[in-house]
Amino acid sequence: MFLTVLYAFIFYAAFIILVAGLAFKIRQYWTTPAPLKIPTTPAPTTTTGVVFRMGRELVFFESLFRSSKWTWIFGWMFHIGLFLVLARHLRYFIEPVWWWVELIQPFGKYGAFAMLAGLAGLWARRLLVDRVRYISAPSDHLMLALLIGIGATGALMTYVTHTDIIALKAFLLSLMYFDWLNMQPLPGDPILVLHLTLVAALMIIFPFSKLLHAPGVFFSPSRNQVDNPRERRHLAPWAAKLESGGQQ
Amino acid sequence: MADFEIPEPKEIPVIPRVQPGVMSHSAPFVAKPNFQEPLGFPGELVDNWEDVAVKKLGELTGKYRSLQVYLDSCVKCGACTDKCHYYLGTSDPKNMPVARQDLLRQVYRRYYTLAGQYFPKLVGAVDMSKEVLDDWYSYYHQCSQCRRCSVFCPYGIDTAEISMAAREIMDAVGQGQKYCNEIIGKVYKIGNNLGLPEPALVDTLEGLEEEVEEDTGVKVRYPVDEKGAEVLLVTPSADFFAEPHVDGLIGYGKVFHQAGISWTLSSHASEAANFGMFIGSYENMQRVSMRVREAALELGVKRIVFGECGHAWRVAYSFLNTLAGPFDFLDPKYPVPQHICEVTHDLIKRGALKLDPSANDDMVLTYHDSCNVARASRMGDSPGGQFFIPREIIKAVCNNFVDMPPDTIHDATYCCGGGGGLLTDDLMELRVKGALPRMEALKQVVDNDGVTHMAAICAICKSQFTKVIPYYGFGMDMIVSVHQLVSNAIVLANNEQ
Ligand code: HEM
Numbered sequence: 034m035f036l037t038v039l040y041a042f043i044f045y046a047a048f049i050i051l052v053a054g055l056a057f058k059i060r061q062y063w064t065t066p067a068p069l070k071i072p073t074t075p076a077p078t079t080t081t082g083v084v085f086r087m088g089r090e091l092v093f094f095e096s097l098f099r100s101s102k103w104t105w106i107f108g109w110m111f112h113i114g115l116f117l118v119l120a121r122h123l124r125y126f127i128e129p130v131w132w133w134v135e136l137i138q139p140f141g142k143y144g145a146f147a148m149l150a151g152l153a154g155l156w157a158r159r160l161l162v163d164r165v166r167y168i169s170a171p172s173d174h175l176m177l178a179l180l181i182g183i184g185a186t187g188a189l190m191t192y193v194t195h196t197d198i199i200a201l202k203a204f205l206l207s208l209m210y211f212d213w214l215n216m217q218p219l220p221g222d223p224i225l226v227l228h229l230t231l232v233a234a235l236m237i238i239f240p241f242s243k244l245l246h247a248p249g250v251f252f253s254p255s256r257n258q259v260d261n262p263r264e265r266r267h268l269a270p271w272a273a274k275l276e277s278g279g280q281q
Numbered sequence: 282m283a284d285f286e287i288p289e290p291k292e293i294p295v296i297p298r299v300q301p302g303v304m305s306h307s308a309p310f311v312a313k314p315n316f317q318e319p320l321g322f323p324g325e326l327v328d329n330w331e332d333v334a335v336k337k338l339g340e341l342t343g344k345y346r347s348l349q350v351y352l353d354s355c356v357k358c359g360a361c362t363d364k365c366h367y368y369l370g371t372s373d374p375k376n377m378p379v380a381r382q383d384l385l386r387q388v389y390r391r392y393y394t395l396a397g398q399y400f401p402k403l404v405g406a407v408d409m410s411k412e413v414l415d416d417w418y419s420y421y422h423q424c425s426q427c428r429r430c431s432v433f434c435p436y437g438i439d440t441a442e443i444s445m446a447a448r449e450i451m452d453a454v455g456q457g458q459k460y461c462n463e464i465i466g467k468v469y470k471i472g473n474n475l476g477l478p479e480p481a482l483v484d485t486l487e488g489l490e491e492e493v494e495e496d497t498g499v500k501v502r503y504p505v506d507e508k509g510a511e512v513l514l515v516t517p518s519a520d521f522f523a524e525p526h527v528d529g530l531i532g533y534g535k536v537f538h539q540a541g542i543s544w545t546l547s548s549h550a551s552e553a554a555n556f557g558m559f560i561g562s563y564e565n566m567q568r569v570s571m572r573v574r575e576a577a578l579e580l581g582v583k584r585i586v587f588g589e590c591g592h593a594w595r596v597a598y599s600f601l602n603t604l605a606g607p608f609d610f611l612d613p614k615y616p617v618p619q620h621i622c623e624v625t626h627d628l629i630k631r632g633a634l635k636l637d638p639s640a641n642d643d644m645v646l647t648y649h650d651s652c653n654v655a656r657a658s659r660m661g662d663s664p665g666g667q668f669f670i671p672r673e674i675i676k677a678v679c680n681n682f683v684d685m686p687p688d689t690i691h692d693a694t695y696c697c698g699g700g701g702g703l704l705t706d707d708l709m710e711l712r713v714k715g716a717l718p719r720m721e722a723l724k725q726v727v728d729n730d731g732v733t734h735m736a737a738i739c740a741i742c743k744s745q746f747t748k749v750i751p752y753y754g755f756g757m758d759m760i761v762s763v764h765q766l767v768s769n770a771i772v773l774a775n776n777e778q
């Protein structure tokens with residue numbers, strides 16, 4: 034029971050930090066003006082074009098593909114694996130489980146390997162290439178260790194020890210529906226507990242770390258701007274003030 | 282020839298191993314108070330400069346979304362590490378774009394992020410200190426703001442934005458760079474970077490008219506301050522003097538002459554360059570830009586055309602409308618502003634210029650895409666026009682054209698090594714070393730395809746190349762202006778206007 038209550042608290046706290054932190058950052062990005070047009074050209078001249086450009090960056094990591102094939106292979110493997118794994122995890126939180134989440138279960142399982150292999154490759158690059166080693170802070174290594182830890186404990190459960198998924202789901206649903214009086218117990222397998230601890234840590238760090246690249250990529254002016262400065266003016270509020278207050 | 286080692290151009294370019302600190306001695310002269318104050322900056326390092334710097338950083342992250350997002354988003358993937366010509370040419374790891382950003386990011390993290398406030402060691406955050414300021418001064422003046430790194434970063438993180446912000450902070454604490462700030466002051470006082478006053482400008486252009494008439498027998502005009510002309514031409518002041526720039530200016534005049542377009546230069550806006558961008562100062566960039574608007578109004582022109590200059594075209598194309606618009610008093614048939622290459626290309630397509638490409642048969646040409654044109658602007662109405670329009674002009678006026686290797690042209694072009702406010706003698710070592718990747722690419726086409734000349738459309742590129750190319754064993758007359766080629770090929774008729 035102690036374990037259940039403790040993890041209930043941890044997850045509520047982690048969730049609040051994650052959501053509030055991200056909301057704060059996204060609001061900050063949204064409200065900070067972009068006073069000048071700075072898309073890296075050639076850039077699309079229409080909004081539709083920009084949607085496609087961003088889409089290619091998000092799905093294929095287009096720029097990364099151009100710059101470094103090894104980083105691209107490992108990075109893409111990791112993110113696709115991560116995406117599959119997270120999609121597969123939806124079954125713990127949704128009742129009844131959506132059809133497409135059911136559909137990806139069998140092969141989604143292998144997402145863990147893609148993810149782990151990708152992470153291993155990225156870490157090897159970080160350790161072996163002198164330029165990348167030079168720019169790495171301890172936090173960059175720890176982030177990879179954390180994700181490998183999550184992936185490894187997860188994969189252990191999927192392929193080796195297994196845990197009581199029915200009970201876990203009951204616990205998670207009672208958290209989600211604030212069903213505190215009827216709180217279902219969290220299974221106490223050490224591997225699961227470790228998995229969850231690391232996941233909570235990841236959620237807490239997310240809005241304070243470089244993981245902000247996930248929301249950040251949508252706000253990057255060099256990628257998300259339409260190339261139309263000769264047709265339209267783009268006065269930021271603070272710049273407009275300069276104009277009316279200054280010369281003229 | 283030099284008191285530093287000149288890098289050896291390799292057949293197959295190699296990415297050097299990191300050699301920490303090898304360029305830490307490189308720094309430009311600091312601006313004296315008389316160069317700082319006219320721009321609205323403190324004359325010398327203020328007493329509480331640490332606080333001022335940190336505050337200014339916070340102010341800028343609130344004013345520029347780019348800076349805020351870029352400081353947060355870098356994942357240290359390393360994709361940009363081998364993309365900067367200054368890293369490739371010097372091996373100093375702080376010239377890797379991400380490491381250059383980190384010089385600012387480490388301070389941002391320390392003062393503006395929780396992780397940096399509580400766990401500075403873990404995330405590489407440091408206090409603002411003299412060492413940090415020295416590093417900033419040195420390495421943010423080893424960035425030509427060419428944006429090559431931005432092309433290759435998965436989030437488009439543009440180190441140019443970061444180094445502009447850093448330079449603005451340094452100006453705010455009173456440690457500005459002499460070269461840029463002195464020049465901006467000259468524009469305010471006299472109207473152009475060279476400090477060439479109106480009478481001298483008029484003289485120079487009269488001399489040019491005589492020279493062209495002697496050469497061709499045709500009276501081509503090079504007018505200044507002529508009210509009622511159709512086109513105001515704004516061109517870098519280097520075009521009035523320097524070689525091969527002036528041959529380009531001769532070319533613009535011939536194009537206008539041949540097309541029967543009346544045009545004029547302005548003594549008030551006798552400068553296309555806008556070093557306000559290099560120092561990241563919106564206010565100064567706007568102040569310089571306003572001169573173009575004022576000149577256009579005063580002269581009553583219908584169109585504004587910019588001459589061959591890279592960063593000037595970025596400011597003109599991407600910012601001018603925002604900074605000094607709206608230009609609703611000009612002829613709405615034409616985009617504002619236009620690039621001289623757009624004008625010439627259009628005329629060529631319409632068959633309005635008589636050209637004899639055999640006039641350039643003594644040359645085999647290649648073309649250097651200037652960074653600011655390639656990655657920060659456009660020509661024509663479709664994306665990529667900035668690549669094909671100059672090339673189509675060259676091909677229309679020359680019979681022999683070869684491109685350099687694909688990973689060194691178009692939006693992957695390498696900087697000449699002298700852009701971004703670094704075109705000063707106190708940074709000679711940096712300029713020579715930074716030119717290495719371009720020189721390697723050039724050497725390939727020289728060796729394999731017999732290229733004899735390289736054309737450029739940027740005043741800085743032209744000056745930089747003519748100066749550093751001899752270090753690599755090429756002749757300085759190898760660099761030509763695009764409109765110099767046009768000038769050679771154009772068959773003039775005597776159509777008095
Ligand atoms: C919008 C969705 C996302 C996009 C487009 C995206 C894109 C990228 C790209 C292009 C890289 C650089 C290449 C690489 O090292 O893999 C990267 C790195 C990274 N991403 Fe993401 N990412 C996204 C979401 C996430 C999420 C949700 C996580 C966290 C769990 C994450 C964790 C990481 C990590 C840890 C790295 C650094 C890997 C290293 O150390 O080399 N990303 N991301």
Ligand code: HEM
Pocket residue numbers: 115118121122125141142144145148180183184185186187188189190191192195196198201205225228229232235
């Ligand atoms: C509250 C959130 C989470 C819960 C309750 C949870 C729970 C679990 C459980 C029970 C398994 C075993 C599945 C099985 O036996 O078939 C598992 C597997 C796994 N988990 Fe998690 N997990 C969570 C979050 C995450 C996150 C955020 C990641 C990645 C960053 C992750 C990565 C993995 C991986 C890679 C596997 C193995 C592959 C798979 O079964 O899909 N987990 N997780």
Ligand code: SF4
Pocket residue numbers: 364365366367376377378381423424425426427428429430431439440441696
């Ligand atoms: S903008 Fe150009 S000079 Fe500056 S870091 Fe990036 S690649 Fe290097």
Ligand code: SF4
Pocket residue numbers: 354355356357358359360361362378379433434435436437438
């Ligand atoms: S490519 Fe972009 S994200 Fe990767 S290290 Fe360089 S700046 Fe950071």
